[in-house]
Amino acid sequence: MVTTDLSTQPAPTQPPAPTSGKPRVVKDSRAYRSFRFVNAFVLIVVCGLVLYPFVNIVAQAFSSEGAINSGSVNLVPRGFNLTTFQVVLGDDMFWRNYRNTVVYTVVATAIAMALTTTYAYALSRRGLKGRKFFIGAAVATMFFNGGLIPNYVLISELGLRNTIWAIVLPNAISVFNLLVMKSFFENFPSELEEAAAIDGMTTYGVFFRVVLPLSKAVVATMLLFYAVSFWNAWFGAFLYMDDPRLYPVTMYLRNLLAGVTSGTSIQGGSTDNLTQIAANVQSVTMLLTVLPIICLYPFIQRYFVSGVMLGAVKQ
Amino acid sequence: MSSVQEPVVAGVAPPGAPPPVGVAENAPPPVGTKPPRQPRRRRNQEWTTPGGVVVRPPRTTWRQALKRDWRLYSFLVLPLLFLLVFRYLPILGNVVAFRRFRPGSSIFGDEWVGLYYVRMFINDQQFWHAFTNTVVLGLLTLVIVFPLPIILALMLNELRSRRFKRSVQTISYLPHFMSVVIVAGIVFQLTSVNGTINQIITSLGGDAVTFMQEPSWFRTIYLSSEVWQTVGWGTILYLAALTTIDDQLYEASRIDGANRWQQTWHITLPGIRPTMVVLLILNIGTFMAVGFEKILLLQNPLIYSTADVISTYLYRVGIVSNSVSYATAIGLFEALIGVTLVLSANAISRKTVGASLW
Numbered sequence: 001m002v003t004t005d006l007s008t009q010p011a012p013t014q015p016p017a018p019t020s021g022k023p024r025v026v027k028d029s030r031a032y033r034s035f036r037f038v039n040a041f042v043l044i045v046v047c048g049l050v051l052y053p054f055v056n057i058v059a060q061a062f063s064s065e066g067a068i069n070s071g072s073v074n075l076v077p078r079g080f081n082l083t084t085f086q087v088v089l090g091d092d093m094f095w096r097n098y099r100n101t102v103v104y105t106v107v108a109t110a111i112a113m114a115l116t117t118t119y120a121y122a123l124s125r126r127g128l129k130g131r132k133f134f135i136g137a138a139v140a141t142m143f144f145n146g147g148l149i150p151n152y153v154l155i156s157e158l159g160l161r162n163t164i165w166a167i168v169l170p171n172a173i174s175v176f177n178l179l180v181m182k183s184f185f186e187n188f189p190s191e192l193e194e195a196a197a198i199d200g201m202t203t204y205g206v207f208f209r210v211v212l213p214l215s216k217a218v219v220a221t222m223l224l225f226y227a228v229s230f231w232n233a234w235f236g237a238f239l240y241m242d243d244p245r246l247y248p249v250t251m252y253l254r255n256l257l258a259g260v261t262s263g264t265s266i267q268g269g270s271t272d273n274l275t276q277i278a279a280n281v282q283s284v285t286m287l288l289t290v291l292p293i294i295c296l297y298p299f300i301q302r303y304f305v306s307g308v309m310l311g312a313v314k315q
Numbered sequence: 316m317s318s319v320q321e322p323v324v325a326g327v328a329p330p331g332a333p334p335p336v337g338v339a340e341n342a343p344p345p346v347g348t349k350p351p352r353q354p355r356r357r358r359n360q361e362w363t364t365p366g367g368v369v370v371r372p373p374r375t376t377w378r379q380a381l382k383r384d385w386r387l388y389s390f391l392v393l394p395l396l397f398l399l400v401f402r403y404l405p406i407l408g409n410v411v412a413f414r415r416f417r418p419g420s421s422i423f424g425d426e427w428v429g430l431y432y433v434r435m436f437i438n439d440q441q442f443w444h445a446f447t448n449t450v451v452l453g454l455l456t457l458v459i460v461f462p463l464p465i466i467l468a469l470m471l472n473e474l475r476s477r478r479f480k481r482s483v484q485t486i487s488y489l490p491h492f493m494s495v496v497i498v499a500g501i502v503f504q505l506t507s508v509n510g511t512i513n514q515i516i517t518s519l520g521g522d523a524v525t526f527m528q529e530p531s532w533f534r535t536i537y538l539s540s541e542v543w544q545t546v547g548w549g550t551i552l553y554l555a556a557l558t559t560i561d562d563q564l565y566e567a568s569r570i571d572g573a574n575r576w577q578q579t580w581h582i583t584l585p586g587i588r589p590t591m592v593v594l595l596i597l598n599i600g601t602f603m604a605v606g607f608e609k610i611l612l613l614q615n616p617l618i619y620s621t622a623d624v625i626s627t628y629l630y631r632v633g634i635v636s637n638s639v640s641y642a643t644a645i646g647l648f649e650a651l652i653g654v655t656l657v658l659s660a661n662a663i664s665r666k667t668v669g670a671s672l673w
Contacts, residue, residue: 029574043483046467051486053501056505057500071513072514074511114393115394118391119394122391125387141403143654145402145406146405146408146409147646148642153411173398234494234496282500290493290497
């Protein structure tokens with residue numbers, strides 16, 4: 001098992017790694033120099049293509065419907081106005097659904113963290129009898145799962161439809177996150193735990209007062225993994241919720257896209273006039289939905305990357 | 316806890332003394348009558364050193380383990396209950412593929428009907444249509460979406476400015492964090508009649524295309540959105556693998572006169588091959604489940620001829636039309652293909668390139 005330093009960036013040093021400043025022994029060939037130029041150019045274009053849709057959303061969100069309908073909105077807002085924001089923010093259902101998203105995310109993340117950390121900690125104890133079996137029980141579900149319909153029937157039979165539990169329970173343990181945490185706990189210095197045990201701490205004390213406080217990095221990473229996935233989720237609500245007042249905001253947006261709320265057919269993109277008018281509302285809703293993630297993104301991105309790396313070490 | 320890992324020295328056993336607790340059935344015979352010990356002893360079997368010390372290997376009964384580690388086992392209760400209810404019960408629930416299911420009956424259905432539903436989908440034209448679309452989309456994803464992160468990682472690897480490199484990474488990871496609903500919204504927006512793509516087409520003198528109503532465009536649109544969302548994030552593992560390649564290999568190859576392209580081909584690519592293989596196997600495993608949620612959001616009846624895949628078809632059959640057993644049979648078939656694909660991909664790669672998942 002290799003330990004990775006969480007703080008290191010995935011950015012590797014260059015393979016040839018010429019120390020800057022010193023004269024280089026071998027000069028780059030002309031072909032390679034032109035390649036580097038093209039390479040940098042292509043990467044800039046890639047970044048532009050990745051960012052463009054976001055810029056477009058912002059531009060549409062602040063544009064007038066007339067400008068959108070005439071097809072003149074791309075990079076900057078045309079006919080700047082905030083009326084759509086007022087419409088969306090004035091919609092009680094939007095606020096209700098937004099609040100639902102926050103509640104679902106918080107509750108689901110709390111449950112997921114409780115189950116994942118405890119399970120991962122128990123699995124990381126090499127002396128635990130039956131450890132292999134308990135690991136296998138989790139890993140097997142990565143490759144075999146019940147499938148859509150049996151899950152749907154189960155949730156319905158358990159009477160969880162139209163309750164928060166239908167959303168927060170079924171995805172409480174992500175096996176990937178579990179394995180990441182397990183390998184982290186396995187590399188936890190056992191001297192600390194032994195010292196705490198000698199001082200008379202029970203397993204509970206060791207876990208809650210020694211191990212967890214010293215595992216903030218991996219706990220934060222897992223927290224973010226779960227929180228983002230629950231924030232983005234929509235399908236559980238789509239399947240199990242009949243009452244629009246229980247929807248998360250992603251379902252609010254989905255119904256806008258599908259044209260459900262504007263009374264058109266169930267599918268999006270059919271009558272271009274209505275969807276085009278809706279495009280303005282859609283852009284505003286999309287912007288408000290992704291806003292928390294975009295705002296947090298610069299700070300959380302590093303944690304995600306380190307989490308993926310930690311998981312990769314397992315392989 | 317850690318004491319379990321090392322063999323426990325149970326102390327000198329005087330002849331005739333009661334054997335240590337928990338190993339009664341394997342109690343050592345009295346010293347005098349001891350037969351010569353075989354050199355190879357099985358794991359987990361207790362043994363006596365020449366000095367007469369009984370060494371108890373780390374084997375404990377469940378009772379002992381529970382008594383000692385009950386707090387640790389208490390950590391397992393809820394997660395195991397979760398796995399049992401929300402993971403293993405649905406797996407068992409697949410028996411309704413072979414049983415009749417009525418609303419209100421138990422999750423395992425009412426009565427056996429054998430292969431009735433299997434025969435039903437084998438004769439279902441629409442199913443085979445969805446099947447073909449799934450295979451086509453899956454193959455296109457493997458051929459087009461899978462290699463792009465490798466190329467992007469190699470391109471990033473050629474950058475010398477770390478700041479530039481980090482900026483490209485930060486930007487290209489961003490779409491990964493977007494909800495699939497947002498991605499669908501972006502697709503609708505860009506492809507709408509007055510959207511950016513049609514703005515470009517009309518400014519070049521073409522006629523606006525109603526992209527989301529043309530079956531011929533769906534695959535292109537789906538794959539583009541897939542590339543947009545996954546290409547950056549997909550580079551992480553490759554970039555990590557690239558850092559592990561030994562610099563000396565590059566130095567040696569330069570001395571031998573290899574140019575950059577030859578270095579990439581003969582050192583870099585073989586260096587990241589294990590990562591490529593593992594990710595390929597994992598991708599093959601999700602081959603049949605191609606982007607279910609995204610396709611469900613993007614499709615509409617006008618483009619079913621290319622956009623309907625097995626998972627969306629069984630969603631309509633099972634949940635919209637309520638044919639639970641029939642949809643389960645289709646789902647089971649899909650899952651079996653998926654498992655078969657993973658296992659065979661894994662076996663093939665183990666034989667040919669020596670890399671495998673397990």
